[in-house]
Amino acid sequence: YGVVVFREAFIDDDTLVEFSSHLGTLAVVPTGEHDRPEIQTITMQPGRANPVLAAYRRGNFLWHIDGATEEVPQKGTLLIAREVADAGQGGTEFATTYAAYEALSDADKALIEGLKVVHTVSSSFRHVPGLTERQISDFAAHTPTEHPLVWRHRNGRKSLITSTSGAAVVGMEPVEGEALLSRMMDWATQDRFTYRHKWQLGDIVMWDNTGTMHKAEPYAEDSGRLLHRT
Ligand code: OGA
Ligand code: MN
Numbered sequence: 001y002g003v004v005v006f007r008e009a010f011i012d013d014d015t016l017v018e019f020s021s022h023l024g025t026l027a028v029v030p031t032g033e034h035d036r037p038e039i040q041t042i043t044m045q046p047g048r049a050n051p052v053l054a055a056y057r058r059g060n061f062l063w064h065i066d067g068a069t070e071e072v073p074q075k076g077t078l079l080i081a082r083e084v085a086d087a088g089q090g091g092t093e094f095a096t097t098y099a100a101y102e103a104l105s106d107a108d109k110a111l112i113e114g115l116k117v118v119h120t121v122s123s124s125f126r127h128v129p130g131l132t133e134r135q136i137s138d139f140a141a142h143t144p145t146e147h148p149l150v151w152r153h154r155n156g157r158k159s160l161i162t163s164t165s166g167a168a169v170v171g172m173e174p175v176e177g178e179a180l181l182s183r184m185m186d187w188a189t190q191d192r193f194t195y196r197h198k199w200q201l202g203d204i205v206m207w208d209n210t211g212t213m214h215k216a217e218p219y220a221e222d223s224g225r226l227l228h229r230t
Pocket of ligand 2: 065214
């Protein structure tokens with residue numbers, strides 16, 4: 001399964017780190033947000049998260065995979081709900097890119113086999129309104145990464161690596177590459193490939209990050225929504 005949900009698991013943060021470490025090497029991000037450097041705090045509430053990172057997390061509202069702008073994207077991500085937004089706000093949506101890949105026509109599978117996509121931080125934020133000049137130049141300073149459009153997992157299954165960070169296709173004219181990427185994004189995010197998680201306190205959701213895309217649904221900054229992430 002691309003996404004696994006443990007309803008109301010209510011494990012503490014040390015147990016979250018311990019549990020996550022059984023699945024692979026933990027990404028350690030020195031955010032200064034939490035006394036465990038393995039935990040990131042996902043919230044929009046001012047004063048609660050590292051402000052630089054809080055700005056970056058505005059990209060969470062767009063379909064993405066985690067770490068697409070790093071050399072190796074994360075294998076998986078876990079979130080636990082410490083506080084939830086008011087009813088109906090701040091869910092998280094997932095799209096399986098295994099099923100999206102499998103449902104492509106043979107012609108499309110042949111078209112995209114072997115293609116590489118350039119991922120940039122600027123592209124991740126291209127639909128985020130109200131960015132400052134400083135943010136725009138900080139984002140533009142990141143070195144782009146390249147990932148295959150078709151991701152082959154160790155077990156032989158294939159999925160798509162599509163993400164808002166996808167800016168261009170290597171070797172294609174910009175217009176042609178953008179059109180292909182946007183067609184793949186639209187394809188992969190059809191309702192039939194998606195799951196919407198409505199958070200309850202204590203829920204853990206973990207996902208296969210190179211086989212699913214995800215995005216946060218809107219919520220108010222003062223909603224209190226707080227997720228802990230590994
Ligand atoms: C993340 C993320 C989505 C959410 O933490 O990587 O995209 O719903 N979170 O907060
Ligand atoms: Mn994410």
